[in-house]
Amino acid sequence: MAHGAAAGHGAHAHGEHDHHPTGWKRWVYSTNHKDIGTMYIVLSMIAALLGGLMSWYIRLELAEPGIQFIEDTQFYNVLVTAHGFLMVFFVVMPAMIGGFGNWFVPLMVGAPDMAFPRMNNISFWLTAAGLVLLVMSAFVGGGPGTGWTVYPPLSSIAYHPDAAVDFGILALHVAGAGSILGAINFIVTILNMRSPGMTMHRMPLFAWSILITAFLLLLALPVLAGALTMLLTDRNFGTHFYDPAGGGDPLLWQHLFWFFGHPEVYIIILPAFGIVSQLVSTFSRKPVFGYLGMAYAMSAIGVVGFIVWAHHMYTTGLGVNARAYFTTATLIIAVPTGIKIFSWLATMWGGSIDFKAPMLYAIGFIFLFVVGGVTGVALANAGIDFALHDTYYVVAHFHYVMAIAAIFAMFGGYYYWVGKMTGRQYNEGLAKAQFWLFFIGVNLLFFPQHFLGLAGMPRRIPDYPDVYAGWNMVSSFGALLTMLGTFMFYFIVFHTMRSGKPAEANPWGEGATTLEWTVPSPAPFHTHEVQPVISAGDHGNGGHGHGAHPRPAE
């Protein structure tokens, strides 16, 4: 392999001219993909602490029947709403796309930076402004108690007369604009700035996943923006888009929201697919099995994700033929997701697996995704969904398949890349302990919620009939372990920064074949100033950089 030569390339090209602004100017004015990526990750960690604390407060309230702590039930609804918004828009998306995407897409495809560095800067600051607006919304009036779905008429001026919902709308508008700009940046970078020889079919799957995610963002977010604007004018300027009294329809919002909302869940999970593919391949010391199938399965999930939105609306009075269509279309998604699961297993099969912390998180991801996937197969059926809709079964399903699965990929990605980002390696023992604590915690937290949902416990309620007490207590105990696991992660981040051992350029050995491992750790301020030339090694390696030998262009 050409790692030695390539690492040498990194060393000779840098060091002398890492000139960049210092102090606050380095960060506020930053046009550097690595610094911007770091800022996204920091933003995500701040938002995760907020969103996490909210969910633990919710579980504290739900530990026993009766109102325990949250006397003001509007505040409970605000917690539920803000938890959803924070986790979706300000934790998972910034960390996966803004953070790891910014850091590693240019490194992996052999580009010196993102295509539009200044636009990259404004993408981040719009997202940060969105977070500030969202936090402010909770302090205006009673806060928005609408759920993250913001269904009118509950979100209309008649039922939320304060400016809280307006702040929420503006937060999503601003963050959405940031995401659209970011998406354009990724698409242009990946399509135009790959190294010579880095064909689309040799591109690492993480870059593929970010490319597909960027297309989903670009197509879905403008629909949300339109829907939000109509809600804003309904609330403030007397329009009636969602008001039947003026000829409007509340279901219009639901169709538009879910036309965005369903692709949104794939926006969250596709980058996780990409990260897990890198982890599984690296730690099995094998190329990804069925690389092309994996790339096109992700593409298929992206396409089909746009034509299944009304499976969130089975109880709204949708016609029976429409429900039959959406049932069938939704079931089809199980095929490409199945291909991904089986391909990960086949990648590990015959491998020489090193169970480092990132690999534990990758295996944990597969477990969570399968459990959440099979409950998704149940929920896809309109004929049974009315027994499960709006119950804790749905809460359990989407936390398994999307939320916690995404967090697993984020933790795995952090441990995998922290050496490259900071130059310091995490402590393996601590990280493994953190994995087990978190893994047991989330399963104890969410698995009993399947039972609660099947037994009919509705979601978004601060108090529940006494019969549901048992599993709620178990779930809240799981939340306690999850909280400890999360705090332990923050401690590991701190510990790694303070006293982590210096990381080698490639700490993972021969399994790590993508281009980011050819530059020193920490990655210099500027990388790939001379683009590496990729040549197909053994034919049919299916990309992923395997056998795609990078060598310095002389």
Added chain:
Amino acid sequence: MTTRILRSLIGGSLTGVGAVVAAGAAHASGMATPWQINLQDAASPVMERVHGFHNMLLVIQISIVVLVLGVLAYIIVRFNSKRNPDPSRTAHNTLLEIVWTAVPIVILVIIAIPSLKLLYYSDRAQDPDMTLKVTAHQWYWSYTYPDHGDFAFDSLPVAAEVLEAGQPRLLTVDNPIVLPIDTTVQVLVTTDDVIHNFAVPSLGLKTDATPGRVNETWVRISKEGTYYGMCSELCGVNHYYMPIQVKAVSKERFAAWTQEAKEKFAARPAPAVAAAPAQSIQ
């Protein structure tokens, strides 16, 4: 009851699960039981079919999870770096890839057929015997009986402090819906403020109450008893506290009740739309 659930389980491989399911359902009466792990006991043909379909899904779900976990466990034991220091380089197997694409499609077809049959069966009543009109408000329900003199009444939650023995908290109302058994009832659901959802799990009912729309569903209650449900769409501060209670009685008792109810509720004007709920949150 137990036999019906067991009968609907496919094969004998899941007898253990079936026993647990039955244990959870055996003493249920229109509401969940402590530590319940499966659907509430069915008391309508739609919900019975939901049970049957869900039991089939459960077999498929558990099989898939067990298969994947089994393979994963084998991989962890067999292909760790100690036992297998030299990784293979296999990255393709066209036949395998075709198989793991085709087999899920077959499974999905097996799911889709009963799924769509159930969907069309549950959609709306054939030749209903009577109609119940449900109107949702923040935060109580009102019910109208258009076929029995068009009387209507409000159904307000009963506060925890004044519950009598045996009345479940957050589920009991002052005026429950009364319906006859073995009667096909068309249920029309609407709202006069925000979106709510009319849901009674053991009867297989869950329909949004949306402003500007009247949604239709149906129920045919198979045995006498009291069935409970809760509002199932976030509707504001008292969302958790707008229960639904259905009393299913014989046709004779229902006829007698309609006579009483006509007089009892005639004295009151039609449901007061703007009336605040009688009980406060606390």
